[in-house]
């Protein structure tokens with residue numbers, strides 16, 4: 001029975017959680033759309049600008065962005081072309097070879113990315129009102145869900161502890177070998193700059 005069937009939701013908490021996540025994804029969609037409209041950009045163009053603002057150069061390439069956003073390289077290239085024409089990004093390296101050029105923000109692109117990066121503020125606000133225990137339980141559940149979706153091939157690149165070569169789980173404790181620290185109490189990372197893929 002489908003999660004969207006209210007009968008299933010009555011009998012299975014999983015169904016309610018799926019529908020709740022669908023509502024949250026709708027909130028993201030609406031907020032991102034509003035932010036895009038106010039900058040005369042498309043949602044993916046705004047997502048690219050925000051990604052460039054917070055990630056290092058080796059990740060700021062068309063192929064990486066395509067994997068990050070689960071889109072084709074052609075779709076990302078189209079968005080990159082528009083952002084380039086609007087002078088919001090610049091390219092360094094071989095402009096003829098999409099695999100080798102690196103994209104970075106211009107001063108104007110940085111300004112828009114900084115402001116747009118707050119588009120989720122109205123989602124973060126109510127999360128802030130949850131108890132610490134609720135927040136930790138929510139983070140724990142979401143990380144496990146994202147990990148399973150990644151393993152199942154539904155979503156691509158994840159820079160989280162569970163997919164990192166430096167992650168260890170021993171006797172009920174999460175541990176980072178690189179940072180030499182335990183990752184308890186909400187310290188597991190979802191988008192870690194030091195993440196290393198397991199070879």
Ligand code: SF4
Nearest residue numbers: 161164166167176192
């Ligand atoms: S390097 Fe980052 S992603 Fe990897 S285990 Fe440490 S904190 Fe987690």
